[in-house]
Amino acid sequence: TRTIDLATIPGDGIGPEVVAEAIAVLRAATAGEAEIATTEYPFSAAHYLATGAILTDDDLASLARHEAIVLGAVGGDPRDPKLAGGIIERGLLLRLRFAFDHYVNLRPTRLLPGVKSPLAAPGDVDFVVVREGTEGPYVGNGGAIRVGTPHEIANEVSVNTAYGVERVVRYAFELAERRRKKLTLVHKTNVLTNAGTLWSRLVRAEAANHPQVDWDYLHVDAATIFLVTDPARFDVIVTDNLFGDILTDLAGAISGGIGLAASGNINPDGAFPSMFEPVHGSAPDIAGQQKADPTAAILSTALLLDHLGLPDAARRIEAAVAADLAERGTASRTTSQVGAAITARVSAH
Ligand code: NAD
Ligand code: IPM
Ligand code: MN
Numbered sequence: 001t002r003t004i005d006l007a008t009i010p011g012d013g014i015g016p017e018v019v020a021e022a023i024a025v026l027r028a029a030t031a032g033e034a035e036i037a038t039t040e041y042p043f044s045a046a047h048y049l050a051t052g053a054i055l056t057d058d059d060l061a062s063l064a065r066h067e068a069i070v071l072g073a074v075g076g077d078p079r080d081p082k083l084a085g086g087i088i089e090r091g092l093l094l095r096l097r098f099a100f101d102h103y104v105n106l107r108p109t110r111l112l113p114g115v116k117s118p119l120a121a122p123g124d125v126d127f128v129v130v131r132e133g134t135e136g137p138y139v140g141n142g143g144a145i146r147v148g149t150p151h152e153i154a155n156e157v158s159v160n161t162a163y164g165v166e167r168v169v170r171y172a173f174e175l176a177e178r179r180r181k182k183l184t185l186v187h188k189t190n191v192l193t194n195a196g197t198l199w200s201r202l203v204r205a206e207a208a209n210h211p212q213v214d215w216d217y218l219h220v221d222a223a224t225i226f227l228v229t230d231p232a233r234f235d236v237i238v239t240d241n242l243f244g245d246i247l248t249d250l251a252g253a254i255s256g257g258i259g260l261a262a263s264g265n266i267n268p269d270g271a272f273p274s275m276f277e278p279v280h281g282s283a284p285d286i287a288g289q290q291k292a293d294p295t296a297a298i299l300s301t302a303l304l305l306d307h308l309g310l311p312d313a314a315r316r317i318e319a320a321v322a323a324d325l326a327e328r329g330t331a332s333r334t335t336s337q338v339g340a341a342i343t344a345r346v347s348a349h
Pocket of ligand 3: 245246279
């Protein structure tokens with residue numbers, strides 16, 4: 001049997017709680033087909049506060065030797081001045097996404113049977129946000145001058161390269177080809193003229209290579225309207241790093257909650273390990289209480305299996321989650337109870 005060599009970064013808050021369940025489900029889903037070997041890495045806000053280290057070049061080199069990474073969530077107490085300015089988010093999470101060229105941040109949304117949406121008439125919600133993962137306002141191209149004075153200037157430049165936009169747009173069209181052949185570019189071309197022009201032009205150019213894909217465009221503000229009033233209209237959404245971040249928390253909320261939203265930070269070329277994580281964060285408000293829903297982390301491992309070429313095991317995880325959700329109701333269960341229930345369903349398959 002094949003051995004899958006994974007790095008895990010449980011992280012902070014509810015991260016370790018949900019990763020434990022995700023790995024248990026992953027093991028059950030691949031039993032007989034693959035052996036899951038895990039190496040746990042301590043990178044987190046807590047590790048930084050204890051040691052002063054966030055993520056070194058050597059750490060990156062160690063992680064690069066694994067086939068894929070499973071991450072829980074990172075981020076500590078927002079009031080802690082030692083963590084101000086997103087030092088962990090930038091030094092750890094974004095550093096990994098950039099260093100491993102995770103240019104596709106894949107965030108699927110499905111409203112599964114039995115799951116309650118806050119929308120009165122959500123319809124058949126099944127879309128994927130292809131969020132650009134290595135550019136936009138995330139790159140740290142900015143600065144501040146006259147800090148603390150009334151004339152302070154603080155800039156955060158959104159970086160959009162033809163190379164970076166073209167490759168994620170191509171991925172999104174190829175994904176649309178395999179799905180319902182509908183693609184929506186979401187941007188803000190009426191205000192962010194320079195970046196918007198680049199995105200629009202490259203989408204139009206790529207569309208010529210995919211005549212079967214029907215594509216349209218929405219401004220990001222209007223997209224939030226339709227995600228609430230008619231989310232079933234979407235199939236593949238392609239958008240920049242920041243718009244994609246915001247839209248996917250909304251997508252989680254309309255499809256049963258952020259506790260169900262999975263993601264993959266994908267390096268499609270396979271030059272670097274891809275990284276799979278729930279969309280949610282470390283949830284300090286519920287951490288350590290076994291209150292977190294591990295479903296998002298569990299579904300992220302299905303994305304991992306697809307990426308590593310084990311689609312049957314991925315479908316087993318999705319089926320087990322769907323069955324659990326269908327019967328979940330309103331009974332309150334601990335993180336481990338949800339994980340154990342899904343593990344049992346996967347094993348019984
Ligand atoms: P969050 O996603 O951690 O929490 C938002 C709300 O959703 C909270 O009420 C939380 O209790 C709830 N929630 C989140 N996950 C849940 C789950 N699995 N089950 C049930 N409820 C859940 O977002 P936040 O509060 O904005 O961020 C907290 C910290 O996490 C910050 O430091 C932030 O930077 C970080 N963060 C990290 C990641 C990541 O590591 N990928 C992602 C988002 C936020
Ligand atoms: C996410 C998170 C991150 C992001 C933060 C923690 C840097 O919100 O994964 O959605 O903005 O990408
Ligand atoms: Mn986010």
